[in-house]
Structures are given as structure tokens and as C-alpha cells.
Amino acid sequence: MDGLSPAPFDIAAIRADFPILASEYRGKKLVFLDSGASAQKPRQVIQAMVTCMESAYANVHRGAYHLSEQATADYEAARAAVARFINAPSEADIIFTANSTMAMNLVAHSFGRGMLKPGQAVIASEMEHHANLVPWQMLRDAHGTELRICRITDAGELDLGHLAELLADGRAGLVAITHMSNVLGTVTPAAQIARMAHEAGAKVLFDGSQAAVHRRVDVQAIDADFYAFTGHKLYGPTGIGVLYAKADLQRAMPPFLGGGDMIASVGLHHSTWAEPPAKFEAGTPAIIEAIGLHAAIRYVEAIGMAAIEAHERALVDHAMAVLPGIEGLRILGAAQDRGGVFAFALDNAHSHDLSTLLDRAGIAVRAGRHCAEPLHERLGAESGTCRASFGLYTTAAEIDYLAEALVSARRFFA
Amino acid sequence: MFDDLRDLYQEVILDHGRKPRNFRRLENATHHARGDNPLCGDKMDLWLAFNEDGSIADAAFQGRGCAISMASASLMTETVRGKTPAQAKAMGAGFRELAMTGHCPACDAALEEDMERLTPLSGVHEFPSRVKCATLAWHTLNNALDDPGGKEASSE
Ligand SMILES: Cc1ncc(COP(=O)(O)O)c(C=O)c1O
Numbered sequence: 331m332d333g334l335s336p337a338p339f340d341i342a343a344i345r346a347d348f349p350i351l352a353s354e355y356r357g358k359k360l361v362f363l364d365s366g367a368s369a370q371k372p373r374q375v376i377q378a379m380v381t382c383m384e385s386a387y388a389n390v391h392r393g394a395y396h397l398s399e400q401a402t403a404d405y406e407a408a409r410a411a412v413a414r415f416i417n418a419p420s421e422a423d424i425i426f427t428a429n430s431t432m433a434m435n436l437v438a439h440s441f442g443r444g445m446l447k448p449g450q451a452v453i454a455s456e457m458e459h460h461a462n463l464v465p466w467q468m469l470r471d472a473h474g475t476e477l478r479i480c481r482i483t484d485a486g487e488l489d490l491g492h493l494a495e496l497l498a499d500g501r502a503g504l505v506a507i508t509h510m511s512n513v514l515g516t517v518t519p520a521a522q523i524a525r526m527a528h529e530a531g532a533k534v535l536f537d538g539s540q541a542a543v544h545r546r547v548d549v550q551a552i553d554a555d556f557y558a559f560t561g562h563k564l565y566g567p568t569g570i571g572v573l574y575a576k577a578d579l580q581r582a583m584p585p586f587l588g589g590g591d592m593i594a595s596v597g598l599h600h601s602t603w604a605e606p607p608a609k610f611e612a613g614t615p616a617i618i619e620a621i622g623l624h625a626a627i628r629y630v631e632a633i634g635m636a637a638i639e640a641h642e643r644a645l646v647d648h649a650m651a652v653l654p655g656i657e658g659l660r661i662l663g664a665a666q667d668r669g670g671v672f673a674f675a676l677d678n679a680h681s682h683d684l685s686t687l688l689d690r691a692g693i694a695v696r697a698g699r700h701c702a703e704p705l706h707e708r709l710g711a712e713s714g715t716c717r718a719s720f721g722l723y724t725t726a727a728e729i730d731y732l733a734e735a736l737v738s739a740r741r742f743f744a
Numbered sequence: 745m746f747d748d749l750r751d752l753y754q755e756v757i758l759d760h761g762r763k764p765r766n767f768r769r770l771e772n773a774t775h776h777a778r779g780d781n782p783l784c785g786d787k788m789d790l791w792l793a794f795n796e797d798g799s800i801a802d803a804a805f806q807g808r809g810c811a812i813s814m815a816s817a818s819l820m821t822e823t824v825r826g827k828t829p830a831q832a833k834a835m836g837a838g839f840r841e842l843a844m845t846g847h848c849p850a851c852d853a854a855l856e857e858d859m860e861r862l863t864p865l866s867g868v869h870e871f872p873s874r875v876k877c878a879t880l881a882w883h884t885l886n887n888a889l890d891d892p893g894g895k896e897a898s899s900e
Contacts, residue, residue, distance in 0.1 A: 681810075742753070
């Protein structure tokens with residue numbers, strides 16, 4: 331299936347693929363609205379990992395026996411699948427990491443310390459996840475780069491005018507921006523951001539942790555230099571993430587971690603590095619998890635990213651029709667281009683109290699500040715919010731049920 | 745929809761959560777500490793003033809947080825008044841036991857009456873992620889007693 335033409339979207343069949351969705355707690359059916367933190371796993375992913383362990387497991391790139399050769403081929407096939415999934419020019423452009431946090435840290439270390447000069451600037455934004463903010467603070471403190479923060483508008487969109495100002499002096503070496511906010515749902519105009527960065531002589535990194543789950547990503551079309559995402563949000567296992575990095579950058583960047591698998595030859599005092607991407611994958615990688623991620627990509631591609639996007643757009647439209655009418659409910663952000671993420675607060679209930687109530691109704695939402703403390707300060711929501719985030723298995727009925735529970739919760743605290 | 749949660753959110757808690765008592769800065773305080781629950785963004789400042797005999801003359805706080813943490817801080821400021829630091833700490837230890845297990849068998853009989861005032865909060869023991877909300881105020885109290893200068897307490 332090419333994934334471009336919307337496939338018939340059989341929500342009942344999809345839900346049946348996710349064993350956990352049938353579970354109950356205290357007699358309430360699970361309404362899982364926390365996929366943005368981590369998504370549930372379909373049988374196809376679970377089974378692929380079990381099969382790997384039962385019949386095709388050994389360490390990779392090491393043994394000359396058939397099991398190791400098989401595992402190596404499966405691991406590399408996962409890399410090729412990731413490359414196709416985001417339309418990378420070559421599978422060699424795909425570095426496997428532990429998660430997107432590690433991907434960002436790899437860029438901060440290898441590109442940041444290796445290729446940026448002290449005095450150059452990194453531009454992040456007010457709506458970054460801590461994973462795409464703290465590494466740049468650490469780089470600044472260790473390496474003497476400057477950290478510039480691009481503002482967002484009150485609607486929760488990136489302020490592109492401010493970005494232009496921050497780029498104007500030509501000192502920016504990297505623009506590190508989310509492709510979709512994990513709090514506001516805002517999808518950022520990646521191609522335009524990349525064009526602006528490149529015209530100012532900067533490279534661009536997109537944190538695609540959320541975006542890659544909800545939209546078809548084409549790293550060539552947006553001209554990303556780096557693109558990071560994480561397997562567990564894409565219906566795959568924990569412990570595996572992806573960093574796409576352009577080939578010339580991978581060649582120029584020094585390694586991140588040192589150890590086995592990332593070397594060409596090792597002497598007691600000096601070593602030489604393997605060719606990319608192996609140069610950036612020190613130690614035994616997450617083999618079983620890579621197999622699981624491959625299965626997850628096959629799963630979403632069989633449904634089709636276009637169909638998934640259409641389903642989620644319908645859910646967002648439904649939520650926008652239902653939630654804003656609830657008395658006392660504030661929804662953060664009002665971006666034009668929004669993915670299935672809603673952070674909200676009730677006027678008479680703290681986010682933690684609210685999530686305890688929703689949990690009783692069987693609804694799993696995240697409470698707090700969702701690893702985006704500065705963003706909550708910026709939007710005057712220091713006490714945190716609850717966040718409902720949708721997955722491909724989310725239904726409009728679940729959103730209706732959330733709305734009903736929110737009305738009851740407000741009455742409870744009245 | 746949420747009737748079974750009335751055990752956790754008893755009327756006393758909702759009341760103290762909405763209208764916390766002693767919610768003010770204490771100008772004549774000699775002891776201060778700040779409490780912080782980084783997980784949810786709860787923050788509180790606690791001030792203490794003492795009588796000549798060393799007992800707590802006044803306790804007051806300001807901050808933001810969920811109904812549980814506000815109610816717990818509010819009830820704490822009421823119950824520690826008149827207590828010596830040692831008694832206040834013993835109450836805190838008893839309260840943490842109460843919050844984690846729902847019982848406080850070790851609570852000193854001498855403090856029984858005061859502990860009784862805190863029992864509406866015992867419901868949190870069924871909600872592991874909420875225990876910290878209830879105990880933050882008491883952690884902060886310990887810090888204020890140990891280090892009058894105002895070190896940051898964390899519920900972690
Ligand atoms: C936008 C964004 N960036 C980064 C991350 C970090 O992902 P991980 O914890 O898998 O590294 C998350 C998820 O928590 C996210 O939503």
C-alpha cells in the first residue's frame with residue numbers, strides 16, 4: 331500500500347489489534363487519551379518482537395554464524411524501513427538511538443561541540459519539550475554557544491517574524507524547533523523554517539517526536555538537516571529512537587559515544603571511526619526494539635499515513651466542536667494547523683485533582699506541565715494542565731465521554 | 745459520576761482546598777522554607793513564628809497546588825500551632841504514615857486529637873501518585889524547623 335491514497339479506515343478492526351484497549355479498571359473501560367506520552371502497541375509489533383527472540387535473535391554485526399547474519403539483516407531492514415518512512419535519501423542517513431531525547435543530545439554533542447564555534451547561536455522556541463531545550467542550555471554552558479529563544483504567538487504558533495530577527499545577524503548555527511508541539515498540538519511550517527534557517531547559514535533540526543506519528547514526514551521535501559523521533563510514540567517499543575542526519579553532516583561530525591561497533595580499528599592509544607551511521611551507534615544496539623519499530627512502521631503504513639491523518643483531523647474537528655462549549659474549560663493554543671493534542675484546565679480544579687477524577691472514569695490523561703515548563707509559564711498555566719492526546723485508535727465517542735466527564739468534574743468541585 | 749471519590753475529596757478537604765486557612769505571609773516569622781513538587785508544579789512558602797517557650801506561635805503559608813496539597817498545608821498550619829518543634833515533627837512522621845498506609849498506629853496518644861483532624865487526608869493512600877501532594881507541606885515544615893534560613897524542600 332502506498333499510504334498516499336486514504337485506505338478504508340476500519341476503527342473497530344484497528345482497536346482489536348491493540349490488546350490493552352480491551353482492558354478495564356474498577357469496572358470502567360479504558361479510555362486511553364495519553365498516546366502523546368507513549369502510544370499503545372498492536373499485536374503485530376508485540377508478535378514481531380517475540381518472533382525475533384524466539385527464532386532470529388543474536389547480536390548484530392559480530393557473528394559469522396547464520397543467526398547473527400539473520401539478526402543483522404533484520405536490524406538493517408528496520409533501518410531501511412525508517413529511511414523509506416521519512417523519505418530519507420539513503421538508509422545510511424538513519425542513526426538508531428534510544429529515543430528522541432538521545433537523538434537531540436547526539437546532535438548537541440557531535441554537531442554542537444564538534445562543528446559549532448563558541449559565539450555561534452542555537453535557536454529553540456518557547457514551545458519546546460525539555461528534550462529540545464535542555465541539551466542546548468548544556469551546550470551553551472559547556473561550549474560557549476548562545477541560546478536564543480524564538481517566541482510563540484498567543485495562539486500558540488511560532489512567531490516567524492521573531493525567528494527572522496533572531497537569524498538576522500547570521501550568527502545562528504542551528505535552529506532546533508519542534509515539528510509538532512506536545513502541548514498545543516501546533517504543527518510548525520517546517521519547510522519554511524528550514525528555508526529561513528538555510529538562508530541565514532544555519533542548519534535545522536526538527537523534533538518530530540509528535541509529528542512523525544500524525545503526519546507523513548518527508549525530510550527531503552522540508553529539507554531538514556536533522557530530524558528526530560521516538561519509537562514508542564509511533565506504536566513501537568520503548569528504547570528505540572531515530573535521528574536522521576544528512577550524509578555530509580554525518581561524515582563531518584565527530585562520534586557521540588565511544589565503544590564497540592563505532593570503530594574501524596582500535597589501538598591502545600588511538601582508534602579510527604567506522605563509516606556513518608555505525609560511527610554513531612556505539613555498543614550493542616536495541617536489536618529487538620528495532621525489529622519492533624519496523625513492525626510498527628509496517629503497521630501504520632498498511633493503514634496509510636494519509637488515512638491516519640484524515641482520521642485524526644476528524645477527531646480534532648470533533649474535539650473543537652465539543653470541548654470549547656464546556657463551561658469553565660480553557661484550552662491552550664489555537665493554532666490553525668493542529669494535531670490531536672489538547673491541553674486544558676478547568677477553572678475550579680487543579681490539573682492533578684482533575685486527572686484523579688478522570689482516572690476514576692477510566693480516562694487516562696496526562697497531568698502537569700508535560701515536560702514543557704517554560705511554555706506553561708508563557709501561557710499563564712503554571713499550575714499545569716491536563717492533556718488529552720489522540721492516537722489512531724481514538725474514537726469520537728471517547729472524546730464525547732471525556733467532555734461528559736469534564737462537565738461532571740466541574741460540578742464535583744463546585 | 746464521581747461519587748466514590750468523596751472518600752478522597754471529603755468536604756473538609758474541598759473546603760480547606762478552596763479557602764485555605766492561614767494563607768498569608770507571616771511578617772514576624774523567624775523560620776521559612778520553600779516546598780516544591782517539580783512533577784506537578786506545586787510550590788509553597790511556609791513561615792513559622794515561635795513563642796518564648798519555644799513552641800510554635802503561628803504558622804502560615806502561601807503557594808499554589810491541588811486541592812489535596814492546599815488542604816494539607818491549611819490543616820497543618822492549624823494543627824501545629826502551640827506545638828514544640830519535636831511534637832510538630834512527630835506529627836509530621838505520623839502524618840506521612842497515615843498518607844502512605846491509611847493508618848497511623850504509631851501515632852503518639854498525646855497527639856491523638858490533633859492527628860484526628862488530619863485523618864480526612866488518609867484517603868490519599870489509595871492514590872500513590874497523590875501521596876506527595878499531601879505530604880509536601882509536612883516536608884516543608886521539617887525543612888523550616890531544621891534550617892530556618894529557607895532551603896528548598898522537595899516532595900521527591
Ligand atoms: C515533542 C517531544 N519531544 C521530545 C520528547 C521526548 O521523547 P523521548 O522521551 O522518547 O525521548 C517528547 C515525548 O515525551 C515529545 O513530545
